[in-house]
Amino acid sequence: MDPRVSDHADVLVEHCCDVTADDNVLVRAPPAAEDLVVALYERLGERGARPALHWGSARAGRAYARAMDPEEYRTADHTLAEMKATDIVFMIGGSRNTAETSDVAPEMSAARGRAREPILKERLDTQWVITQHPTAGNAQKAEMSTEGYEAFVYRAVNKDWDEQREHQAQLVDLLDPASEVRIVSGDTTDVTMSVDGMDAINDDGEMNMPGGEVFTAPVPDSVDGEVLFDKPLLRSGREIEDAFLRFEDGEVVEHSAEQNEELLTAILDTDEGARRLGELGIGMNRDIDRFTYNMLFDEKMGDTVHMAVGDAIGECVPEDAEKNESAQHVDMIVDMAEDSRIEIDGEVIQRNGTFRFEDGFET
C-alpha cells in the first residue's frame, strides 16, 4: 500500500479524533476509496474499536432518487437508531464520476435533506471527520493528473497540524472578539454581518481533514448586502456557477446563478433556515494552492472566504445566542485574491488574500 495512505489513516485516528476500544465507529466510503478504508480498519482493529462500514454508492443513490416520489421521503429509522449509538463517524470522499447524480431532480436533494435532518443532528453530536481519498474522478474534476492530484491531497493532509493551528490562532484572536465583519470583493461582493457574541473556531483539521480555516456563525438577522460566489459549487453532481445572493435583515431576498439556478433555488427553499447564513469561514491552508472544485479543499485556501446558507455549527453559537437551524448547510466561496478585503470592526485584516500578520500585507 502507498505509505501516504497509511499516513493519512494515522492522521485520522490520532489527530482528527481519539479512537478507543469503547467506540462504536461508522465509516462511510465509496469503493474507490477502499485503500484508505483498509488502512483505517487496520488501525481500528489495533485499538479494539467496533466499526461498521457504509458504502457511499452514488450510482445506487441516483437509481433510488430517480425512482422515488419526493413526497415519500422519510427518515430511515434504522439509520437513525444506528447513528444514536455511534461515537465516531468517518466520511470519506472519493469519486469515480463526480457527475454521477447530475440527472437527479434538484427537489430530490432538498427532500432527502429534510428526511435526513434527524440523522444529521445525531451525527453532529458524534466525533465526526470528513476527508478525501484521491481518485481519478476527483483528479479529473480538478483538471489534474491522478498522480499530481494524489501529491496535492497528501501535501494538504499529511502535514504538521500543530504549526497550522498556531498560524490560524492569529486570526482567531482578531475574529473572536469582533462585532462586525465586512467582506468586499470587486464590484460584486459587499456584505456586512454581526458576529457579536459568537465564537470563532480554529479548524486545525479535526472535523475536516484537511482543515485549515477559521470559522464563526453570523448573527442570523444581521447579514446585509450582496455576495457573488465566483467559484463554482459542486452539488448533487452539478455545478452551480456564479451564485449571487442579496441579503436584507439576514434573509436572502434575491438570488440567481449563471448555471443550475434551479438547484440553488431548491436549496434555499428547503426550509426557513436555508435562506439565512449559518457560517462565515476564512481559508488559511497555504498548502492548498489551487482550486480543485472540491469544497473540502477549496474553502481552506488562504485567498478565499466562504459562507454557508443553512445550519450553523453548534460550536460557534453560545447557549444564550440564536442559532440558525436548517436541514441544509451549503458552503459557497468568494475568491479574495484580487481587489478584495476583509474588515473587522472597520479595520482591514486581509487585503487581496494576504492577512495582516503575513508578509506582504498592504495597509
Add this chain to the structure above:
Amino acid sequence: MDPRVSDHADVLVEHCCDVTADDNVLVRAPPAAEDLVVALYERLGERGARPALHWGSARAGRAYARAMDPEEYRTADHTLAEMKATDIVFMIGGSRNTAETSDVAPEMSAARGRAREPILKERLDTQWVITQHPTAGNAQKAEMSTEGYEAFVYRAVNKDWDEQREHQAQLVDLLDPASEVRIVSGDTTDVTMSVDGMDAINDDGEMNMPGGEVFTAPVPDSVDGEVLFDKPLLRSGREIEDAFLRFEDGEVVEHSAEQNEELLTAILDTDEGARRLGELGIGMNRDIDRFTYNMLFDEKMGDTVHMAVGDAIGECVPEDAEKNESAQHVDMIVDMAEDSRIEIDGEVIQRNGTFRFEDGFET
C-alpha cells in the same frame, strides 16, 4: 445494464420478500456486486422503502481482524441498534478474491461470531435474503469462465419458483411427519437422527436466492454416527476439505479434516451448540447442475444433503421442542450421487441422488 441483473432484482423484491413503503431495508454487498445493488435500489425507490447500504469489504475485514485482539471482540452497539430497527435485510455475495481472508487466524472467526451473535439473532427476526452476484472471483473459484458462471447463476435464480415449490412439496410430505432419518454414503457416512416433532420447510427461494432445498432441525441429542463431508467448505477464505465428524448422543466427539482442520476445530469450539447439528437439508434444485464451491448453490443440488453444526433455524422448531442455539451455523455437504441413500423411518426415499418421486428411482 444486463437485463438478467434487473430480473434478479425483481425476484428479490417480488418473490423473496414483499417490500413496502414502511420498510427499513438493509442492503449488504461488496463493490463487485454494484450492478445488482443499483437495480435493487431502483426498486426500493419505486416502493418508497428506506434503504441503508453496508459495504462487505473482505479486505477491510481482514485488516481489522489481523490487527484485533480476539479477547477484545465485542458486539457493535450501533450495528445492533440498527438491526433492531430493520425490517428486511438483503445480503449479496460477490467476491473479487474468495481467498481474501485466508490469512486471518481461525480463532478470530469464532471470536467474531460470538460478538455478532446478538446481531445475528436480530437479523433472523427480520425478513432476510441471501443471494449472489456473479463475479470473476466466484467464477474462478467455480473453475468457470465469467460468462459461463453468469449463465449458471441466472439459470438458478431467474426461474419459475412456483413450479420449484411444487416439486419440493413431494419431499416435505415425506419428511415432515418422519421420526427418524438415516443418511448413508459409501463407507464413510452413516448417521441417524430424530426429526420427531420438527417442521420440514419448503425452501422455494425466500431466505436464500437461489433456494431449492427442504430442511429441518434434528432433535439435538439424537444424532448418532459418522459423516464425511466430501465436498469442500469455504470458510473465512479457506477451504476445509474432507471434514469428518463422529456424533454420540448428538454431540461431536471426534473430528478431523484433510485440510484446515484447525479452522474446523475453532468452529466447533465456539460454544456448546456449535458441537451439535442445527440443520439437516436436502438439495432439490435441478438447475444447479455442478459444484461451484459456494454453499448457497452447492447445498441446493439435487444430489446432495447438507448438515449444519450450530444454530437451528427457528422455523423448523415448534415452541415446545428443544432448539439448538449457537453463534455458528456452518453448513457442510455430502455428495449423494453414488452409492448413497436417504432413509426415512426405514424406507429409502432417495438412492444415488434420485428421489422416490423422480424418474429413474431404483427401489
